[in-house]
Amino acid sequence: NAGVTQTPKFRVLKTGQSMTLLCAQDMNHEYMYWYRQDPGMGLRLIHYSVGEGTTAKGEVPDGYNVSRLKKQNFLLGLESAAPSQTSVYFCASSRASSSYNSPLHFGNGTRLTVT
Amino acid sequence: GQNIDQPTEMTATEGAIVQINCTYQTSGFNGLFWYQQHAGEAPTFLSYNVLDGLEEKGRFSSFLSRSKGYSYLLLKELQMKDSASYLCAVPHSGGYQKVTFGIGTKLQVIP
Numbered sequence: 001n002a003g004v005t006q007t008p009k010f011r012v013l014k015t016g017q018s019m020t021l022l023c024a025q026d027m028n029h030e031y032m033y034w035y036r037q038d039p040g041m042g043l044r045l046i047h048y049s050v051g052e053g054t055t056a057k058g059e060v061p062d063g064y065n066v067s068r069l070k071k072q073n074f075l076l077g078l079e080s081a082a083p084s085q086t087s088v089y090f091c092a093s094s095r096a097s098s099s100y101n102s103p104l105h106f107g108n109g110t111r112l113t114v115t
Numbered sequence: 116g117q118n119i120d121q122p123t124e125m126t127a128t129e130g131a132i133v134q135i136n137c138t139y140q141t142s143g144f145n146g147l148f149w150y151q152q153h154a155g156e157a158p159t160f161l162s163y164n165v166l167d168g169l170e171e172k173g174r175f176s177s178f179l180s181r182s183k184g185y186s187y188l189l190l191k192e193l194q195m196k197d198s199a200s201y202l203c204a205v206p207h208s209g210g211y212q213k214v215t216f217g218i219g220t221k222l223q224v225i226p
Binding site for chain 2: 004031040041043044048058090096097102107108
């Protein structure tokens, strides 16, 4: 049981380049998320999805796009990378819960550097 | 909105007890999570509190006071492997598990 798998683990981009981060979960979770983590800022929500074919903006969505064509996959795209997007990106998933008690399960992160 | 405060760093001695505090402000309270994150790794779930009081889970316990907007994580019999960041997090009201995280408290356990 792999849980949440992110690829790649590391990536270096030049300003203006594009890339897609891949996230896959095998826990049949309904909800999936993309966070970024920066020193002194904590984890901040970029986009999230509550089901296949649906996505929504989080706290810091600008410069990113997402897609969830299959329940188990959630893709994060950077169309034109900027140095401000240098960060560690975490994908997470959780089951649907009306009582807010469902914990997030995180992937191991992607360390992205934009030069 | 949501606002979470926790100390940025703490140091404690192996075998001792340490308490990591978290204060929060939220427009609607839906519980509070604690996560552990070792350097270079993913956060992992430790606890969830929604009712006042102390919940114990082995060497780790978590306390909540909703009236004071306050929680703490208590780590007993500290081990070197407990050196990590501890993240306090609160869900938003909205039904979709959107969660706001604190910046985390980096705990260093020394011999």
